Amino acid sequence: xxxxxxxxxxxxxxxxxxxxxxxxxxxxxxxxxxxxxxxxxxxxxxxxxxxxxxxxxxxxxxxxxxxxxxxxxxxxxxxxxxxxxxxxxxxxxxxxxxxxxxxxxxxxxxxxxxxxxxxxxxxxxxxxxxxxxxxxxxxxxxxxxxxxxxxxxxxxxxxxxxxxxxxxxxxxxxxxxxxxxxxxxxxxxxxxxxxxxxxxxxxxxxxxxxxxxxxxxxxxxxxxxxxxxxxxxxxxxxxxxxxxxxxxxxxxxxxxxxxxxxxxxxxxxxxxxxxxxxxxxxxxxxxxxxxxxxxxxxxxxxxxxxxxxxxxxxx
Numbered sequence: 283x284x285x286x287x288x289x290x291x292x293x294x295x296x297x298x299x300x301x302x303x304x305x306x307x308x309x310x311x312x313x314x315x316x317x318x319x320x321x322x323x324x325x326x327x328x329x330x331x332x333x334x335x336x337x338x339x340x341x342x343x344x345x346x347x348x349x350x351x352x353x354x355x356x357x358x359x360x361x362x363x364x365x366x367x368x369x370x371x372x373x374x375x376x377x378x379x380x381x382x383x384x385x386x387x388x389x390x391x392x393x394x395x396x397x398x399x400x401x402x403x404x405x406x407x408x409x410x411x412x413x414x415x416x417x418x419x420x421x422x423x424x425x426x427x428x429x430x431x432x433x434x435x436x437x438x439x440x441x442x443x444x445x446x447x448x449x450x451x452x453x454x455x456x457x458x459x460x461x462x463x464x465x466x467x468x469x470x471x472x473x474x475x476x477x478x479x480x481x482x483x484x485x486x487x488x489x490x491x492x493x494x495x496x497x498x499x500x501x502x503x504x505x506x507x508x509x510x511x512x513x514x515x516x517x518x519x520x521x522x523x524x525x526x527x528x529x530x531x532x533x534x535x536x537x538x539x540x541x542x543x544x545x546x547x548x549x550x551x552x553x554x555x556x557x558x559x560x561x562x563x564x565x566x567x568x569x570x571x572x573x574x575x576x577x578x579x580x581x582x583x584x585x586x587x588x589x590x591x592x593x594x595x596x597x
Contacts, residue, residue, distance in 0.1 A: 284407075288358065296324050296325070301397075309415070310330045362390035387410050387435065391412065407567060427561050444554055447550070458481075458570070460485070462485060462486075462487065471506045483514040484514070496538075
């Protein structure tokens with residue numbers, strides 16, 4: 283049975299940590315101010331605003347701070363400062379004993395994907411694929427994507443839509459939503475963090491990859507069995523793609539379409555998720571319904587357990 287972390291109420295404490303790459307203090311403080319305006323208290327960790335090469339801090343310090351936030355009963359959610367690289371360096375040293383007994387929402391994407399995957403595969407606890415502090419800026423403060431994070435923290439249900447895409451494969455699917463950044467997922471193949479994707483809806487997105495490498499990573503997923511028995515596939519943004527002097531000859535979407543064309547499950551391209559301002563908050567590890575239609579795609583959470591529903595169950 284899925285153990286859903288409690289949703290937040292006003293006055294709850296949110297921890298902000300940079301468990302991967304570094305982030306400017308001023309940007310984190312701005313995002314913390316926005317979180318505070320939603321009615322929460324915010325604790326900025328000591329990894330925020332510091333640097334150690336490309337990391338925010340040495341492995342030992344990033345590990346210690348994330349472990350402390352996972353264990354702290356007063357912290358009800360962790361919103362990561364940014365992604366980048368570094369989560370995999372500390373992942374296997376984290377102790378999830380207390381977190382499993384008292385789960386909390388872990389919010390982020392990109393490099394946080396490996397943490398999402400590990401927790402869902404090992405412990406079955408939902409997490410939030412969402413905007414991080416780096417995405418909460420004066421330009422985005424009041425858009426629907428930042429607001430989707432605010433709503434998700436409160437436990438509001440959602441129904442997101444995306445325009446139709448020429449490469450879409452129409453159909454309807456229902457299943458637990460998993461996935462995130464393609465690079466992190468491909469690199470988890472064969473590890474204890476690899477997700478069992480059977481009957482799941484898989485989300486994929488990425489940034490800054492050579493197109494031949496996208497092709498190689500998709501073949502990795504295919505050969506490892508990730509794509510065989512999906513309920514559905516949701517392809518988010520693939521931004522800042524790179525090519526060699528001799529072009530690969532396919533776009534990122536065309537590459538993915540070619541890899542999955544032999545399967546019959548619904549596939550959506552261009553869903554608002556990933557390394558772009560249009561990045562909806564999604565509850566990984568919870569059941570969703572995907573409808574890929576002629577005119578648009580709709581994805582909604584169906585295994586929601588918001589405050590109203592919990593109160594109704596008590597009655």
